[in-house]
Amino acid sequence: MTDPVLRQAVAADVPALLDLLAILDTAGDHPLTAAEAATTLATMARYPFFRTYLAEHAGRAVGTYTIIIMENLGHRGRPSALVENVAVRPDAQGLGLGRRMMEHARALCRERGCYKMALSSNLVREEAHAFYEHLGFEKHGFSFRIAP
Numbered sequence: 001m002t003d004p005v006l007r008q009a010v011a012a013d014v015p016a017l018l019d020l021l022a023i024l025d026t027a028g029d030h031p032l033t034a035a036e037a038a039t040t041l042a043t044m045a046r047y048p049f050f051r052t053y054l055a056e057h058a059g060r061a062v063g064t065y066t067i068i069i070m071e072n073l074g075h076r077g078r079p080s081a082l083v084e085n086v087a088v089r090p091d092a093q094g095l096g097l098g099r100r101m102m103e104h105a106r107a108l109c110r111e112r113g114c115y116k117m118a119l120s121s122n123l124v125r126e127e128a129h130a131f132y133e134h135l136g137f138e139k140h141g142f143s144f145r146i147a148p
Contacts, residue, residue, distance in 0.1 A: 004057040004097055006104055009064070011038045013054050016061035020087045024122075049112070052085070053104065055097055062092040065101045067108060075115045081105070083119040086128075102135055 009017055014037045022031060032040065044050040047068065055063035065086040069079050083105050088098050109117045120143045121128050133139075 004055040004062060004100065006053055006055045006101065009041065009052040009054040011041060013061070014038050014041065016054065017041075017052065017064055020061060020064045020089065021085055023087045023089070024085065053101065055088075055101060057092065057097075061089075063088040063097045063101055065105060067105050069109065069112050069114060072115075078113050078115040081109045081112075081114045081117040083117060086119065098131060099135060102132075 014034050018031055018034065018037055025031070041052065044052065044066075048071070049069040050066075051068075052064060052066045054061055063086075066084045067081055068084075069081045071077075072079050083102075086098065086101065088101075106117060118140075119132070119137070121132065
């Protein structure tokens, strides 16, 4: 695979992003409408560093991820990052795209002096877990959730 173009997503990318994010829907969640997604993307852009990236290859969207880099009072004021919504089209998996996206995210974190980059993955996504471990991610602590 030739190197994909990896760029920050814009409003015109919403249909492609929604299509990619459908890959992650294991709970049967109702997806956002295009208008809702465009509004959310615009809201995210107002944060100091909350971005969604789109990977394109041969003129089509093949991957995406979102990263938020958060300021921090602990850890000597060094920020931390959270990566979410990592998705690669099934027909593009195994070609190095996920690795490239995570390398991109790590570079952003290094540039901003983050002390860690974290992500979570659904328990049923065992292939994704193996992928992240292969990249050097390690299991750390527990992730908890509760409905608000």
